[in-house]
Amino acid sequence: MGERSVTTRERIIKAAVKLFHGEGIRAVSVDAVAAKAGVTKRTLYYHFRSKDNLIAAYLETRDQPNLVVFRQWFDEAKGDVADRVEAIFQNLARSARHPKWKGCGFLRTSVELINMPGHPAIVAGRAHKKRVEDWLCGVFVEAGIEGPDARQLARQVILLIDGAFSVVLLHRDPGYMEAAGAAAASLVRARLATGREKDRPNGAPTATGDQDSEGDARDEDA
Amino acid sequence: MGERSVTTRERIIKAAVKLFHGEGIRAVSVDAVAAKAGVTKRTLYYHFRSKDNLIAAYLETRDQPNLVVFRQWFDEAKGDVADRVEAIFQNLARSARHPKWKGCGFLRTSVELINMPGHPAIVAGRAHKKRVEDWLCGVFVEAGIEGPDARQLARQVILLIDGAFSVVLLHRDPGYMEAAGAAAASLVRARLATGREKDRPNGAPTATGDQDSEGDARDEDA
């Protein structure tokens, strides 16, 4: 594995991210990715066994950054857990206002590959969503919510996030993102309230919150 | 327009519904639809100007039935508005347990045609979702919730429904559908409670509820 090969491989992945995320997996040909990467198709096939392989690489690239952005948005927000969760939606709404915003690549890929349940890209999508859910679950547990309730709540917030991705993509109206945020905050507060009856009067310890925003989660695009 | 032509046209649409919904729009060729309909491709192009046209026809076919099923599930459920809304999710969960369940055709089509915002199929999808939202909004207004609050609540329930469609399709776990139902019920109850302070003690008049279930909303498939 020479140094130069890594560069070429990364250039191909970068092109794949832009095109696959921007136009969809089935709408983009391998030739198009190769062209955008400034590489012959044969070179692309030297670095990736198949198009499916390249698709998986594209999503694996997005996993970590997406999760980091979520954490960042949560950490830098002010207020209690409910406020911080709602802040995620507000940031998502800001991203969605960019005309090139294309929703969630994991969700969209799972739709495009609906009849290939074992496809590595689907597996990657499931893992990513689970990772976000687990992080949220941990956040809620730290806020004093019982394990099973925290899990259920995390799932409900995930449902609202992914619902917002889908609905905003359809209607192109970020207002839905804010409605989802309000719903999430309401659910978190309700859960916090039921727990508070046997716990101390204040639900969550206030976290830090200093990092700068920007990152936008709108996945590449020129 | 002879009688026979209507039959052929309907046969083509029926085949299109099965294939497009079952495998996705881009994954299914016009030849495949024609073959499934027992018709030459040229005949198909006699009845539909283009594939895009056929896609639109497929979704227009699904609009009314889907809405009717939702209403039915709501009407035949017992309990208050929150219970009835939750019943929608329970029925959806039952549908999602069928192995051939493929989520929401409108949502999936909007993903597959992401860069064609004016496409008739996208327009049909928006209209359908709005219709469901408007119906829910009316339901909430009848239950005594103020106009703007009812609208917001309807949007939040839609977000949970569409989120559940997406997430269950990804994870293949109908448990998310039930979590979404619980979230929806919780949101409805919270809204009912805030209104009840100035209204009468009981939020919703109990509706009828007599028709038989079954219908499954899992869109065709052999």
Place this chain on the structure above:
DNA sequence: CAATGTATACCGGCCAGTGAATATACACAA
């Protein structure tokens, strides 16, 4: 030289859409 990486050129197959001709059905005249 041998391993790695890149390029040209090509393949079989599928895909959306079409041209030209034909079959069917009904309207109306002889």
Place this chain on the structure above:
DNA sequence: TTGTGTATATTCACTGGCCGGTATACATTG
């Protein structure tokens, strides 16, 4: 009743193009 015209409905055969993937050869570098 038969014949003819016209609109509808359907078929076969085809095209130009793109698509995923490959055979082969050439370059660069240790």
